[in-house]
Amino acid sequence: MLDLSKIEAGQVRLTLEEYSIRDVVYSVFQSVEGLAVDKGVNVRVDVGADVPVAHGDARRLTQVLLNLVAMR
Numbered sequence: 001m002l003d004l005s006k007i008e009a010g011q012v013r014l015t016l017e018e019y020s021i022r023d024v025v026y027s028v029f030q031s032v033e034g035l036a037v038d039k040g041v042n043v044r045v046d047v048g049a050d051v052p053v054a055h056g057d058a059r060r061l062t063q064v065l066l067n068l069v070a071m072r
Helices: 002-008 021-038 058-069
Strands: 017-020 053-056
Touching: 017 021, 017 058, 021 058, 053 058
Parallel strands: none
Antiparallel strands: 017 053
């Protein structure tokens, strides 16, 4: 929510580009896999083969996904 307020206020600049959602999801998975194993949590990723290329800010999507999987 804080980032949304900053974006609306023009304080944060989004980097809009085409990116692979599959690559972002697998990158997040690789980032949390070790922590999950340490906690005895099984994490599985299944991204459909037909997921289209996205247009937006891949870094922000990565941040959102990391926040979601980090929820306790």
